[in-house]
Amino acid sequence: MNLVTLLPFIVLIGAMFLMTRSAKKKQQAAAQMRDHMTPGTGVRTIGGMYATVKEIGDDTVTLEVAPGVHAIYAKNAIGAVLEDAEYNRIVHGAGDDLTIDTPVVPDDASSLTLDKDADKPEDEAPKLDLGKKDEPKADEPKDDEPKDGKADGEAGTK
Incomplete structure (x- = not known):
């Protein structure tokens, strides 16, 4: 056989060998990391x-x-064993000297908008048109219903 035809197979086998070797190294490192766990360790x-x-x-x-x-x-579900200082910094926020320069956002949005009509009583404040029709009251027929309460094509006695 020709060396040119074997060359892709040799490269493929070599690549598979390197991938398997690096995966084994990662598994060994993870197992070694898990062996360093002791009760009280943060993970x-x-x-x-x-x-x-x-x-x-x-x-x-x-x-x-x-x-x-x-x-x-x-x-196998343990992804990382953390040092005490790192665990406390992440979980408890210990050692963080965080200063916040930006204003804190309130829980409700009422203070984010200026309401020009806030001093008006509720019944005088302009209403926002959402494109909905006012719902008819229970005793009034709806616009799309006939006044006799029968649907189109429904037979009834007269």
Whole structure:
């Protein structure tokens, strides 16, 4: 056979070997990281939840996700084991010297708009036209209903 025909297969096998090797290295690094977990360590799950390790089993780990709330996770679900300083900074905001230069947005939007008619009583303030017709009262027939209350083509006695 010609070397030119074998060359793509050799390159493909070499690429597969390198990808498998790097994947194995990542798995080993993740397993080694999980081995450094001890009760009281802060972790981040692969889903992005931060928690504190309470107990470690063979394949599972018990996490405290909130004070007094424990959940059992697979060890493979641990995405990162965090240092105490980093965990406290993320979860508790400890050590953050954040100053906010922008104004705080209020919970309601009433203070964001200027209401020129705020001093007028409610019945005198102009109404916003939303394109809806006023609903007829219960005793009044609707515009699209016949006055006798029968639908078109409905037979009735006279």
